[in-house]
Amino acid sequence: MPDITRTCRITGKLFTITEWEQEFYKKMGVTPPTLCIEERHRRRLSHRNERTIYKGQCSLCAKAMISIYSPDKLNKVYCPDCWWSDKWDPRDFGRDIDFNRPFFDQFAELQRVVPQIALFNLRGENSEYCNITNSNKNCYLVFGGDYCEDCMNSCFSMYCKDVSDVYWTNHSELCFDCIDCGDCYNVRYSQGSYNCKDSDFLFECRACTNCFGCVGLRNKEYHIFNKPYSKEEYHQKIQEYQLHSWSGVQRMKQQFEEFRLRFPHRAAQIINCENSSGDDLRNCKNCSNCFDVEGPAEDLKDCFLAGWGARDMVSCDHGGFGAQLYYEMVGSIEGQRCAFCTFCWTSSDIWYSHMIVNNSHDLFGCSNMKKAEYCILNKQYSKEEYFSVRQKLVDHMKKTGEFGEFFPIANSLFSYNETVANDYFSVSKEEALRMNWKWCDFQTPVQAERTIPAEKLPDSIQDIPDDILNWAILCERTGRPFKIIAQELKYYRRMKIPIPHLCPEERNRARIRRRKPRTTWERECDKCQKTIFTPYRPECPEKIYCEQCYLNEVE
Ligand SMILES: [Zn+2]
Ligand SMILES: [Zn+2]
Incomplete structure (x- = not known):
């Protein structure tokens, strides 16, 4: 069977x-895809609202709650306590299949009337502003991060303590503004x-x-811009950069960016x-x-x-x-033989379904x-x-051209700009509509x-009064107001970090x-001219080395 091109x-x-x-x-019993990898990726991500949260009210117990559904959406939303309780039965919304209509329309109608869960926040303690998280304590605006304590404003942080503003950073403590880091302590802007x-x-x-x-150092201490200093000189010199002030951090960000570009970059982290x-693969085989x-x-x-297995x-x-x-699964874990689902946990043989939990099996369109x-469209x-x-139903969907395709973007429970699709494949409002x-x-x-425009804030964290907790700061980029909470102010003061100017x-x-x-592009190693595949675009300003040339340089 040769490769086929579509x-x-x-x-x-x-x-x-x-x-x-x-x-x-x-093996899966599906027809091969009709969309390229990127468009399949976009379509799936348009069904995942990770970080856009609102104040709402439970449709069952009327309690105030945080929800990933904006109040202007018409569907029923239950607080997690009500959703997980036995106070309701999703089978009450079950329906027969109409074989004269497309399946996706019928599923969308079911989605609109079944109670949806306000947040995916399992075993959280004092962490109500978090989504797609598990076992967090005293966390605020943490999304997709599990087993964290006293963390804020982060995505995909696992097993962290006292971190803020990190993305894909695990097992770390007292870190701020870090991306793709791990096992770090008191590290910033890295x-x-x-x-x-x-x-x-x-x-x-x-x-x-x-x-x-x-850049690219191994086992070093007391280095500034890759040059060694004595301990005393080091501590004295880094004071000059004034990282307790917003202007100091901005100056350093620019200076460091120029410095970084002078060094060769690894083609891919494998x-x-x-x-x-x-890119960014660890302990993988045939991936x-x-x-x-x-x-x-x-x-x-x-x-x-x-x-993770x-x-x-x-x-x-x-x-x-x-x-x-x-196959084509979003946010799903611990199951077998599943396809085209969003949020399917510890369940097997689930197809074309949304939010399925607790060892369910053999469901279609639920x-x-x-x-x-053994349910279809929530009917037993x-x-x-x-x-x-x-x-x-599968035969019917083959006739309508739906079988083998993921749910359309237009049928998402969320607006495009509320979802992760807009992070990776951003479009304007006009384009979306x-x-x-x-x-x-x-x-x-x-x-x-x-209300205070961000650029009018005192430059240094040392000059920020407690009263800032009563202010709304206007984001420097979007003009949208945002507030600082007491936990953030305490953290910024402890870490000597200036108040952020962006929401x-x-x-x-x-x-x-x-x-x-x-995504990767084919290009040449900037040192040995060997062909490499790298996520650095061909026109990027970085020097890109193949694995061997890179290791020769840094180790
Ligand atoms: Zn409730
Ligand atoms: Zn090379």
Whole structure:
């Protein structure tokens, strides 16, 4: 069976379906994709609202709550306590299949009436402003980060304490504004660095202590811009940079960016992997075109932010944890033989469904079900009926052209700009509406005694009065008001960090932009001219070295 080439229905771009992939589709019983990898990725992400949260009210107990659904949306939303309780039954919303209409329309109608859960926040303690999180304590605006304590304004931080403004940074403490870091302590404004301590502005460093503005160093201490200093000189010199002030941090950010570009960059971060391609992979085997995968992981293709014991998955993101045979799944973990679902946890043989939990199995087109079996569109069938009706529905969907496709973007429960799709594939409001995608302009009003434009804030954290807790700051980029909470002020003072001029959402966006894109290009190593695949675009200002040339340089 040779590789086959197809033309993407949307972009007209050619894409390849490998021999291995064709075997996978056969095993799963699905028809091969009609969209290129990127458009499949965008379509899935448009169903994931990670960080856009609102104040709302539970449709069952009327309690005030935080919700990922804006109040102007018409669907029923339950607070997590009510949602997880036995006070309601999703089967009450079950319905027959109408074989004269498309399946996606019928599923969208079900989605609109079934109670949705306000937040995916498991075992949180004093952490109500968090979503897609597990076992967090005293956290605020943490999204997709688990087992954290006293953390704020972060995405994908696992096992962290006292960190703020980090993205994909694990097992760290007292860190601020870090991206793709791990096992760090008291590190600020850094990227791609591990096992570092008491440092600021690091890029791709390992096991460094008391380093400032350094690139690609290994096991060093008391270095400033990659030059050694005595301990006394070091502490004296870094004071000059005035990192307690906003202007000091901005000056240093610019200076460090220019310094970083003088060094060669590693083509891709593929560590301890076998036969794998993409970027930011650890302990993977046979993972092709994957990004941000934390192994062990085996036989994955086109997967993003996944791993932890995942096997045999194609086109999935934000999931894994022991999952096997997953195709086009979002935010799903610990199950087998599932396809085209959003948020399917510890459940198997689930297709075309949303929010399925507690060891459910054999569901098709279901929404918000716990410990359920043999249901279609939330209607209960006997085991025998289930398999024959399921087959009839699959045949119907093959006729309508729906089978093998993920839910359309227009059918998402969220507006395009509320979802992660807009981070990686951003579009203007006009473009979104032209595509028939939803757009949300609703904003929770901010109550404050006075409003201050960010650029009018005192420059240094030392000059910020307690009264700032009563102010609304106008974000320097969007003009949107945001407030500082007491936990943040305490943290900024302790860490000597200036008050941010951007709202939390814009800060997160800036961190995502600083990361490499989730696609690779073919180009030459800038040293040995060998052909390499790298997420650095061909026109990027960085010097890119192949793995061997890079290691020769830094180690
Ligand atoms: Zn409730
Ligand atoms: Zn080379």
